[in-house]
Amino acid sequence: NAGVTQTPKFQVLKTGQSMTLQCAQDMNHNSMYWYRQDPGMGLRLIYYSASEGTTDKGEVPNGYNVSRLNKREFSLRLESAAPSQTSVYFCASRITGTPNTEAFFGQGTRLTVV
């Protein structure tokens, strides 16, 4: 069972570089999410997608763009990386519309911007 797979696991970028974080789930979930985790801050929602073709901003969307490529894949793009975007990024997926179902998380992408 792969669950939620994130690539890459680690990345170092220079300020101003761009990159895309990839996320794929094989559980046929309709909703997908991107969170960032900073020390002492818990997880904060960047963007989410309730279904294929739809995306919405979360709590901290500035500096990011997302694409829900299909039902399985939800990517997060940093167009011009900044040191403030150094963080651990988690993708999650969930079935919504079905009672009492909760999100599964990937293992994270550890991003450092220098």
Add this chain to the structure above:
Amino acid sequence: GQQLNQSPQSMFIQEGEDVSMNCTSSSIFNTWLWYKQDPGEGPVLLIALYKAGELTSNGRLTAQFGITRKDSFLNISASIPSDVGIYFCAGRNQGGSEKLVFGKGTKLTVNP
């Protein structure tokens, strides 16, 4: 935005001791969740609570959904070394967009 206050921030205990942590909110939630995160891993769901007053157990873990809908606690009994990690509470208000709000976490260290 909505915020969850999770306490304590960290705990250092001896193996075999019981642990208690809690979350409070100024907002009402319809769902409370407790996750555990091991180093280098993503959060894993421990317990989900869907009704005010609900008390749910998962092995040595017990969690309760506060009657006011603004708080929840998690207890771990007879701690063992593999309980080490960061525990997060999360709340969801299904009247909105079903987004989760996370607490800042409780870092648990268990000394053998």
